[in-house]
Amino acid sequence: MDFLALYVTLKLALVATAVLMVLAAPVAYFMAFSRFRGKSFVEALIYLPMALPPTVIGFYLIMLMGPKGFVGRVWETLTGGSLLFTFLGITIASIIYSIPFAVQPMKAAFQKIDPRLLDAASILGLSKMNAFLRVIIPNSLAGIAAAAVLVFLHSIGAFGVLLMVGGSIPGETRVISIAIYEAVETMNYSAAALMALSFIPVSFLFLLLVNKLNEGVRA
Amino acid sequence: MRKTFQVTIPLLLLMWVSPFPVHAQEKISVAVAANYIAAFQEIATDFEEKNGVKVEATFASTGSLYNQIKNGAPYDVFLAADEERPDLLQKEGWTDGTIIYARGKVILWSADQEFCKAATWRDALKNSRIKKIAIANPKTAPYGAASMVAVQKAGLEKSLQDKMVIAQTIAQSFQYASTQSVDAGFCALSAMSSPQGKEGCFYPVEEAPDIVQAACVAKNAKNKINAELFAAYLLCEDAAKIRKKYGYR
Numbered sequence: 001m002d003f004l005a006l007y008v009t010l011k012l013a014l015v016a017t018a019v020l021m022v023l024a025a026p027v028a029y030f031m032a033f034s035r036f037r038g039k040s041f042v043e044a045l046i047y048l049p050m051a052l053p054p055t056v057i058g059f060y061l062i063m064l065m066g067p068k069g070f071v072g073r074v075w076e077t078l079t080g081g082s083l084l085f086t087f088l089g090i091t092i093a094s095i096i097y098s099i100p101f102a103v104q105p106m107k108a109a110f111q112k113i114d115p116r117l118l119d120a121a122s123i124l125g126l127s128k129m130n131a132f133l134r135v136i137i138p139n140s141l142a143g144i145a146a147a148a149v150l151v152f153l154h155s156i157g158a159f160g161v162l163l164m165v166g167g168s169i170p171g172e173t174r175v176i177s178i179a180i181y182e183a184v185e186t187m188n189y190s191a192a193a194l195m196a197l198s199f200i201p202v203s204f205l206f207l208l209l210v211n212k213l214n215e216g217v218r219a
Numbered sequence: 220m221r222k223t224f225q226v227t228i229p230l231l232l233l234m235w236v237s238p239f240p241v242h243a244q245e246k247i248s249v250a251v252a253a254n255y256i257a258a259f260q261e262i263a264t265d266f267e268e269k270n271g272v273k274v275e276a277t278f279a280s281t282g283s284l285y286n287q288i289k290n291g292a293p294y295d296v297f298l299a300a301d302e303e304r305p306d307l308l309q310k311e312g313w314t315d316g317t318i319i320y321a322r323g324k325v326i327l328w329s330a331d332q333e334f335c336k337a338a339t340w341r342d343a344l345k346n347s348r349i350k351k352i353a354i355a356n357p358k359t360a361p362y363g364a365a366s367m368v369a370v371q372k373a374g375l376e377k378s379l380q381d382k383m384v385i386a387q388t389i390a391q392s393f394q395y396a397s398t399q400s401v402d403a404g405f406c407a408l409s410a411m412s413s414p415q416g417k418e419g420c421f422y423p424v425e426e427a428p429d430i431v432q433a434a435c436v437a438k439n440a441k442n443k444i445n446a447e448l449f450a451a452y453l454l455c456e457d458a459a460k461i462r463k464k465y466g467y468r
Contacts, residue, residue: 066290082291167287170275182278185391186256187415
């Protein structure tokens, strides 16, 4: 059992989930309540990571974050280091990879809120920002939690993107899914079996949790 | 929601400020060509015991490790499976010089003892029962490139074209053969030192050139003294003994 990889995996999933939830909430709000021309184009663009092969996302991230890419160059002049093959690099990759899984369920949860609540908030003089923080968020907690769990699970399970952007550096970018792949490749089957087996109950329990939370939304 | 934050944020902070215990120790980060995994693990353990410096290894094909280094991967030492990539890195200013740390050989390995009853590996491959043969990607794996040279020299390129299964590394080629996903695979002689390797049989592939494996230390290694120490250790008698055990010269 590669505990260092387990640690990196959990850290990655936690950080990616926390950051993505904060970033995705306003986007989900925008997608749920605003109408504008070309909205379906923007929406499709946001959901694109779900439909693309991880290798495509990985390729573009390497182009962007590599020493010749725009982001990579800016990062290098600021910090003197590389963004690829670092924990920060795979965190960014995980966030981009999981965007649809954060935006979609949150948007659905926001849309289920009784519009009369929002009307009341607006009549009582609450600004849009305050209505978002004090009416929408508290009334869609179950949906937000479900989104968070999905993002967390998706980050734990990521493989191809992380392998391309992060390689497999112990303590930095080697996550459990990559450790399992390497264990299989080097025919260390007992280690692979143990790590693989540990995934199943965890993923199962979290999915049960998502179902429970979604039932809460429906009720 | 507030409760979730009350739990998550301290947890995140805790993870941030308290890195995993291994960081306390001196360590070097080494990129290792996949054929060398088994020998390297023993060599690294021996080095760790003697010098108290932790060795963190990343295994992949030589080509993909080279690519990672070009893209800024922070390895201190690179153990390639060829001379070409370390030489390129020297030209590009990543390293000051290269050393040759091992010489390897290509074999054709099969889990099926029947397979090895032919006179040569060429005859064995001509058998119609052989449907799939694993070979490491010649573009990224030097062992794959050497295997391909042998196939071409033997004039088998055309007849094997549809039977070849491309593995990402030479270690994966052996994994395909060992799990019998394929009937036989071009592997490194070092595969024979593993328990799985001993369960099968092999032909030496004389047509494949010897694999000269070179290593180099990063000019900007974070821990240059220990990185140099490790490179020197690769050439010492203790490392040579381990190397021989795994079928390298």
